[in-house]
Amino acid sequence: MVAVIVISPEGAETRIAAAEGVSLMQAAVGAGLAGIVGECGGNAICCTCHVYVNDAWLARLPPMDENEDELLEGTASDRTPASRLSCQIKLTADLDGLTVTLPPRQY
Numbered sequence: 001m002v003a004v005i006v007i008s009p010e011g012a013e014t015r016i017a018a019a020e021g022v023s024l025m026q027a028a029v030g031a032g033l034a035g036i037v038g039e040c041g042g043n044a045i046c047c048t049c050h051v052y053v054n055d056a057w058l059a060r061l062p063p064m065d066e067n068e069d070e071l072l073e074g075t076a077s078d079r080t081p082a083s084r085l086s087c088q089i090k091l092t093a094d095l096d097g098l099t100v101t102l103p104p105r106q107y
């Protein structure tokens with residue numbers, strides 16, 4: 001299992017555990033976590049799975065592709081250099097302890 005720490009916009013921490021191979025969005029939705037919607041089911045078309053990745057983890061993620069980069073221009077909350085779409089982050093053992101913060105809104 002891969003542990004992920006999700007911090008709400010207000011600073012509350014939630015720890016979730018997910019199987020390797022699922023996306024961060026799937027793990028969050030599966031855990032009933034509010035704040036990540038995943039409306040398109042992970043098909044990289046809705047932008048409702050936006051997260052801010054903790055600085056310590058940002059460089060450890062695979063680089064985003066062009067499609068994710070374009071979609072992030074349409075997020076409801078401001079895009080920052082830490083922005084990623086959680087449906088495009090596949091959880092692997094290397095990401096155990098991954099920490100992300102939720103944006104204030106997804107719509």
Ligand code: FES
Nearest residue numbers: 038042046047087
């Ligand atoms: S779930 Fe729709 S873009 Fe990630």
